[in-house]
Amino acid sequence: MNAVPKIPSSLTDKQFHYCPGCSHGIIHRLVAEALDFHNVRENTVGVASVGCSVLAYNYFNIDMQQAAHGRAPAVATGIKRVLPGSIVFSYQGDGDLASIGTAEIVHAAARGENITVIFVNNACYGMTGGQMAPTSLIGQVTSTTPKGRTQPEAGYPIKVTEMLSTLDGPVYLSRVSVHKPAQIRKAARSIQKAFRYQIENKGFSLVEILATCPTNWKLTPLEAVKWLENNMIPKYPLGEFKDVGV
Amino acid sequence: MKKLLKGNVAIGEAAIAAGCRYFFGYPITPQTELSEHLATRLPEIGGVFLQAESEIAAINMVYGAAGAGGTVMTSSSSPGISLKTETISYIATAELPCVIVNIMRGGPGLGGIQPSQSDYFQATKGGGHGDYRLIVLAPSSVQEMYSLTTKAFQLAETYRNPVMIIGDGLLGQMMEPVEINDSFLTPAQVDKPWATTGCQNGQRRIINTLYLDPETLEELNQKLQQKYSLIVSQEQMAESYLTTDAEYLLVAFGTTARIAKEAVEAARRKGIKAGLFRPISLWPFPVSHIAPLINKSRAVLTVEMNCGQMLEDVKLAVNGKTDVYFYGRSGGMVPSSKEILDKIIEMRDRSYECCS
Numbered sequence: 130m131n132a133v134p135k136i137p138s139s140l141t142d143k144q145f146h147y148c149p150g151c152s153h154g155i156i157h158r159l160v161a162e163a164l165d166f167h168n169v170r171e172n173t174v175g176v177a178s179v180g181c182s183v184l185a186y187n188y189f190n191i192d193m194q195q196a197a198h199g200r201a202p203a204v205a206t207g208i209k210r211v212l213p214g215s216i217v218f219s220y221q222g223d224g225d226l227a228s229i230g231t232a233e234i235v236h237a238a239a240r241g242e243n244i245t246v247i248f249v250n251n252a253c254y255g256m257t258g259g260q261m262a263p264t265s266l267i268g269q270v271t272s273t274t275p276k277g278r279t280q281p282e283a284g285y286p287i288k289v290t291e292m293l294s295t296l297d298g299p300v301y302l303s304r305v306s307v308h309k310p311a312q313i314r315k316a317a318r319s320i321q322k323a324f325r326y327q328i329e330n331k332g333f334s335l336v337e338i339l340a341t342c343p344t345n346w347k348l349t350p351l352e353a354v355k356w357l358e359n360n361m362i363p364k365y366p367l368g369e370f371k372d373v374g375v
Numbered sequence: 376m377k378k379l380l381k382g383n384v385a386i387g388e389a390a391i392a393a394g395c396r397y398f399f400g401y402p403i404t405p406q407t408e409l410s411e412h413l414a415t416r417l418p419e420i421g422g423v424f425l426q427a428e429s430e431i432a433a434i435n436m437v438y439g440a441a442g443a444g445g446t447v448m449t450s451s452s453s454p455g456i457s458l459k460t461e462t463i464s465y466i467a468t469a470e471l472p473c474v475i476v477n478i479m480r481g482g483p484g485l486g487g488i489q490p491s492q493s494d495y496f497q498a499t500k501g502g503g504h505g506d507y508r509l510i511v512l513a514p515s516s517v518q519e520m521y522s523l524t525t526k527a528f529q530l531a532e533t534y535r536n537p538v539m540i541i542g543d544g545l546l547g548q549m550m551e552p553v554e555i556n557d558s559f560l561t562p563a564q565v566d567k568p569w570a571t572t573g574c575q576n577g578q579r580r581i582i583n584t585l586y587l588d589p590e591t592l593e594e595l596n597q598k599l600q601q602k603y604s605l606i607v608s609q610e611q612m613a614e615s616y617l618t619t620d621a622e623y624l625l626v627a628f629g630t631t632a633r634i635a636k637e638a639v640e641a642a643r644r645k646g647i648k649a650g651l652f653r654p655i656s657l658w659p660f661p662v663s664h665i666a667p668l669i670n671k672s673r674a675v676l677t678v679e680m681n682c683g684q685m686l687e688d689v690k691l692a693v694n695g696k697t698d699v700y701f702y703g704r705s706g707g708m709v710p711s712s713k714e715i716l717d718k719i720i721e722m723r724d725r726s727y728e729c730c731s
Contacts, residue, residue, distance in 0.1 A: 171574050190574075207443065211444060211447075235428075
């Protein structure tokens with residue numbers, strides 16, 4: 130008899146509001162499966178950020194706080210300092226984490242705050258309609274770079290995970306993708322590991338997940354997967370940038 | 376037990392006595408001694424002192440910590456409070472108890488570091504976006520820095536609302552004897568079923584300020600307004616000094632009230648029946664306390680270290696029943712009792728002109 134896929138107990142049965150072909154649904158499931166795997170659902174506090182995943186508190190079947198734009202790592206820090214025995218994670222997009230929230234993510238990482246950050250990079254502001262994000266690629270057409278992003282006007286994309294890997298605070302930094310089943314399995318293992326390090330009180334962990342945004346990229350879901358593979362991965366290479374276990 | 380304490384230190388000791396175990400802040404003059412004191416004291420008693428990367432991060436740590444059930448405080452000074460206001464709005468909306476201290480300095484802009492009261496509007500009229508209120512307490516002695524801080528934590532827990540204490544560098548720096556209230560030293564455990572501590576016992580908790588459905592958001596606003604009405608009816612605090620027969624009523628809070636008191640005494644020596652009304656709660660403004668005094672007054676003089684902010688609340692309370700005068704110094708300049716006395720005499724002379 131084949132096993133029937135079930136909803137992880139760390140997810141509610143509420144239907145996602147995400148667009149067809151968006152990666153958030155897969156990533157939510159991977160995070161929930163990791164919490165289930167470690168059996169920490171009842172001891173976890175999640176922090177939702179501002180952007181498409183602002184409603185994450187409706188989907189994760191755990192205690193949640195919703196943070197102001199960019200401030201999730203600071204909110205998570207406050208929670209963790211009061212509840213050092215709890216598992217605390219933030220779930221943030223690239224506009225939230227890599228633009229308005231750069232100070233908070235850098236300093237939470239530098240402190241070695243014992244939290245886990247799930248960082249979803251889809252190279253645009255999704256919720257507000259596809260504006261340029263700090264992670265948008267050179268040449269990428271967005272609603273605020275209608276002729277494509279160029280450096281003199283709009284600067285270069287920020288590689289957050291590489292940048293954080295120069296700090297002493299983080300114990301685990303990786304970049305994964307969820308555009309193919311094999312990549313999804315790798316992402317699942319990476320997210321599991323990030324939470325394991327927190328459970329073991331090792332310190333700050335962050336998993337950057339390359340994600341598709343077909344709606345704002347103006348592509349079909351299949352074209353979006355190809356675009357991610359052909360354009361994002363060469364600029365945002367996958368892999369583990371820091372791992373204290375190695 | 377009496378101890379000689381600096382104002383800023385008194386706030387820190389009172390916070391600890393009231394059960395505060397978490398402090399998140401960012402260095403800014405003139406609240407520095409408060410942070411520095413807690414950096415030593417909190418770890419000694421198993422608490423957490425964290426110097427944040429910014430004022431914004433500090434107040435968001437307060438949000439997270441309060442939401443997780445911690446008894447928490449932050450402190451700053453005027454420009455730093457401006458930076459915090461977005462999240463203060465979130466904290467008020469999510470109904471998280473916490474105490475925020477503003478040791479005010481002269482503004483606007485980066486301004487200076489000398490004593491000022493120019494954040495009255497910011498503290499009492501919102502500061503951030505949306506229809507929210509802070510409970511605002513204004514101590515005028517080191518003793519009150521202590522007693523109103525303990526009171527602030529009680530109010531924050533009772534109403535699940537942020538409470539702001541506003542002082543200035545003069546109160547923060549001065550040393551006075553303080554009666555330490557030991558009854559607070561073992562704070563009662565407050566039950567916080569709404570706090571996000573992990574959903575071990577059934578229903579999960581969500582701390583949120585996003586309400587995309589306008590009907591639901593209006594309901595939230597109505598619920599908050601009901602709470603604010605209750606606070607207005609229950610928590611007005613003020614001190615009246617020589618007001619029983621006062622014909623000339625001075626209104627001043629905090630540092631300014633100390634100087635105004637001297638001016639009232641000087642006026643009395645000259646045979647002018649002056650009295651002082653000192654709001655202790657700035658929000659709610661103590662309308663019910665001042666109303667009976669206004670009816671007996673020939674004129675009212677509001678004295679502030681700003682360009683006329685509490686003046687608006689005094690005028691609302693007076694509601695045209697008598698003349699309201701204003702004397703203010705700004706930018707960190709402190710009014711002298713002589714300047715205030717001159718203003719009282721001028722007010723007396725003018726009110727006689729009107730009546731003759």
